[in-house]
Amino acid sequence: MTDLSPAPVDGPRIEAAVREILLAIGEDPDRDGLQDTPARVARAYAESFAGLHADPAEVLAKKFAVDHQELVIVRDIEMYSTCEHHLLPFHGVAHIGYLPQGGVVTGLSKLARLVDIYARRPQVQERMTGQIADALVEHLDVLGCIVVVEAEHLCMSMRGIRKPGASTITSAVRGILARSATTRAEAMSLLVSGNR
Ligand SMILES: Nc1nc2c(ncn2[C@@H]2O[C@H](COP(=O)(O)OP(=O)(O)OP(=O)(O)O)[C@@H](O)[C@H]2O)c(=O)[nH]1
Numbered sequence: 001m002t003d004l005s006p007a008p009v010d011g012p013r014i015e016a017a018v019r020e021i022l023l024a025i026g027e028d029p030d031r032d033g034l035q036d037t038p039a040r041v042a043r044a045y046a047e048s049f050a051g052l053h054a055d056p057a058e059v060l061a062k063k064f065a066v067d068h069q070e071l072v073i074v075r076d077i078e079m080y081s082t083c084e085h086h087l088l089p090f091h092g093v094a095h096i097g098y099l100p101q102g103g104v105v106t107g108l109s110k111l112a113r114l115v116d117i118y119a120r121r122p123q124v125q126e127r128m129t130g131q132i133a134d135a136l137v138e139h140l141d142v143l144g145c146i147v148v149v150e151a152e153h154l155c156m157s158m159r160g161i162r163k164p165g166a167s168t169i170t171s172a173v174r175g176i177l178a179r180s181a182t183t184r185a186e187a188m189s190l191l192v193s194g195n196r
Pocket residue numbers: 083084085123124125126153155156160161
């Protein structure tokens with residue numbers, strides 16, 4: 001995990017709500033072991049939803065010039081997010097590839113920070129994938145980019161349809177990579193897991 005500061009959440013409100021949930025499921029929120037749970041959940045949510053209050057423009061503000069006009073790819077960026085339908089985790093990896101414009105690149109760690117900003121929100125995987133790609137276009141002014149996210153959704157594994165191990169893969173392609181099949185194919189072949 002990166003070092004996003006916890007979000008400024010309304011702690012007492014989360015605590016009251018968690019206490020209600022515990023009562024609603026037939027638990028005793030005052031029993032040993034559960035007494036501190038509402039406060040723990042509030043702290044955990046402040047971390048899990050910190051991305052709501054982080055600015056992708058700030059993360060991508062620091063750029064530098066390198067004489068490199070070709071693909072930059074960082075893959076297997078670990079990500080943990082929260083499905084907005086069930087408030088259960090989905091987790092996996094994000095892969096990012098981009099073509100710099102005019103030799104302007106960002107620090108590699110900033111790509112991982114960008115993933116974190118969009119992962120640490122109530123999310124659906126498709127939107128998160130697109131948001132990462134859009135941020136690269138908007139704030140890094142890339143010539144093109146591709147973002148692929150592979151994740152397992154606990155709402156599909158531990159409940160509901162109960163299919164552990166099912167992997168959801170989403171991609172978002174922007175700019176020149178959306179227009180050129182050859183460049184996109186090259187990026188994709190370097191990006192996806194089958195080619196490790
Ligand atoms: N497309 C998409 N669907 C998601 C994501 N996360 C969870 N879902 C799905 O959201 C859907 C919500 O379906 P609903 O029928 O409203 O809720 P539900 O009755 O709990 O559905 P089940 O999970 O099928 O039991 C489910 O099919 C989930 O698998 C995501 O990131 N993207």
